[in-house]
Amino acid sequence: MTADPSTTTPGSTPDTTPDARPHPVDQRLPLTRLGALGAQHVAVMYTGCVAVPLVFGAAAGLDTHTIGLLIAADLLVAGLITLVQSLGASRLFGARLPVVAGASFTAVTPMITIEGEYGLPAVWGAMLAAGVFGMLIAWPFARLVRFFPPVVRGTAVTVIGLSLVGKAVSLIAGDDPTDPDYAATDRLALAAGVVVLIVVLTRFARGFVAQLVVLIGLLAGTGAAALLGMTDFGSVGEADWLGAPDPFHFGAPEFPLAAVVSMCVVMLVVFAESTAYLMSVGEMTGRPVGRAELARGLAADGLSGTAAGVATSFPDTVFAQNVSLVRMTGVRSRFTTAAGGLLLVLLGLTPKLGEVVASLPGPVIGSVSLVMFAMVAITGIRTLSEVRYDGTHNGMIVALALGVGMVPVVAPTLYAEFPSWFRIVAGGSISSAVIVAFALNLFFNHLSLGRKESA
Template sequence: MTDAQAIGGKSPVDEVPPAGRLLVLGVQHVLVMYAGCVAVPLIVGSALNLDTRTIGLLVNADLVVAGIITLIQTLGIGKILGVRLPIVTGATFTAVTPMILIGQNFGLVGIYGSMIVSGIFGLLIAVPFSRIIRFFPPVVTGSVITIIGLSLISAAAGLIAGSDSTAPDYGAVPGLALAGGIVLLIVLITRFVRGFIGQIAVLTGLVVGALVAIPMGLTDFSGVATAPWFGVSTPFLFGAPQFPLAGVISMCVVMLVIFAESTADMLAVSETIGEPLTPARIARGLAADGFSGVLGGVLNSFPDTIFAQNVGLVQLTGVRSRFVPAVAGAILLLLGLVPKFGEVVASLPGPVVGGAGLIMFATVTAVGIRTLHKVRFDGTNNLMIVAVSIGIGMLPVVAPSFYEKLPATFGIIVGSSITSCVIVAFLLNLLFNHLPWGRPPGDPSLADVGSAAATRHVVDPRTDG
């Protein structure tokens, strides 16, 4: 309970701004996260060699699910789903590499079947996970987030230069120049522009890059004219889902990473707006993430997580009303019902998406490094945890064929840099920071370094806020 509620007033989180301001602030949230949200279907679609029309369908489905989950997280469904905080959700980068590996082996039906099972898994473990946050301290989450960013940089390179290194136009100078110009533009906007435009530097880079690509002959928007204005994503569009064991295991591990990421973001928002969280409330937020896996699997989309850039926007603007991002969710849902929008996004040239993606993915890496800054290394074995988990996680990135002689089922699990990193980091954290075997009582290495920071804003678990 907040101070305002204690004296009989309404919490700022539950206040509804005037309609005009509500709409403007909601649009601002959409613009801040839009580029990151649509990047996932673009990267996955490109890696699986899908045609533009199919990628457009994935973009629309992605926006629909992002809108629905954002509405659930902000407005809530009873005491079942939704944290009821000012947050916006979108497709997570965490799942990109595992989904590509699953898709290359089992197709889209394998991806969506694995997602559905992982979503059910998330729904089942949401409550237990909310009470074991200490097993995912910054030494684990920081290592994993760093690997997520590093592993996706190769995807950005593929978009810029092309996926076939033997093709005549691979790494063509016009594409490299366009991507470099977009990176430079984003850097200059971030450095010299303040306010709202500065906050949407990546989206601005995408728009300007697309306009510059037109006279360069790198664009093809011919499919936009034939795309309908209104359409609903057909459930199981690509066929009945399949449930490959390796894909299911990999996506369940991804769900754990999503939970750790969303928990950190919920706590960050809680601290910013002064709204304390209970484990029960956190569990409802995590359950919504799990539901996104089920819903995404049915509607041909991707699992969602809380977007950190929107958390930063809440911190920057000081607007604490959860109805502002709820409006953003409604806008995302409406955009997802317009196939022409999806077709436009899917038609963006690879160098344009790759140039903006390079900044986004490198930023994810930087966030991981910043998280590792919270870790206490002196007098602990945390440096070993970070070194081994990142080292093993990078193997399939620097040597994609490293695990090719392993059985396909096992190769999908360890062949994902994110999956292998989180498994190793989690197990090493247990070994060094939780198990007392072979250590004298009071050894500082047994301290669960970083867990206090992850739970200090959670109130008594016996109450339900």
């Protein structure tokens, strides 16, 4: 395949004629638009990003102050990696596409397991090692791109979207079904109102307003929640204006072999997840992702693991809801996500601003997330529509991968008694679906056991 040099050479321009317009991915928008669009990107990913330190902190029994440090480091690293992915860093890092990086849920269960067996220093030591591993194998891994055809990518993205819907519902209704406020009428009505507003704006809004429908829904929903007495910004006043992550907060890192191997497996799963998204973004923006772009994007994921190991944060991946936002708004400029990255860095260094965003009402964030996660699934379904099913075994690949991927969603405790290494691989819907789709695609479409099928 011959790639357009403008899409594979860092720093090059899509056209060389003096009056040529830049590719939409390279379009520089006015600062006012960049600010609003960047804030919208942050708004749709913030809850998913901070949920990782919240879940891990609770499972590890950390106090509120320590969890706050994890959140600040999480936002800072996510912002820095988003800038790297959007703008690039030398010829080694960054896909130079409109993507936002955020903490990967894939790492949560292994981190909890490692903490229980080896302690907190081993968690971040293993993460540091896995980050180095990721940077070393990013370019070799990118050579496997032909093993991620639409049948694999589409299945992975579809499962990601479907598996995340439950998290959106928990934000809307609440986490505890025994709570008297669980699924209360006002919570459900507020969430429904936000969804309806987004639908109406999507149908009738034009111009710049049409590109901000999610942000408008968030602001309007928060205003309505304030009138209903459903907001609590009390923690904002107690937060500091300035703060910085505490490197190696839990002491010198430790590197137990089993923990390092587990986190390296996590990094491979993160690579598979990011591969699917980077290629989807390339397709929807009209800038196909070749081996070089993919390798730089994956190397940035590895860099996030190394940075996280030092800053006491979490490894990042391309965030699903931001991919959906690009499709939903049609804004393809990578400078919008770079603006979001700058805002994430600011939030990471300014705990008070972070508390403001963290205090947005759950039903409002959940309703927006519901739309975004469903759009993720649609992105996967659109990719699956490109797959040839007649005369192939691709239907079996999709069916089994979707089925196996949904098992952890409908039966979260099914693998509870299995060894930790098995839970790392099969206990997550994303990892299990990707592995099954990848393996079956190899079996049916690449092994020379019979007629080679096209995916």
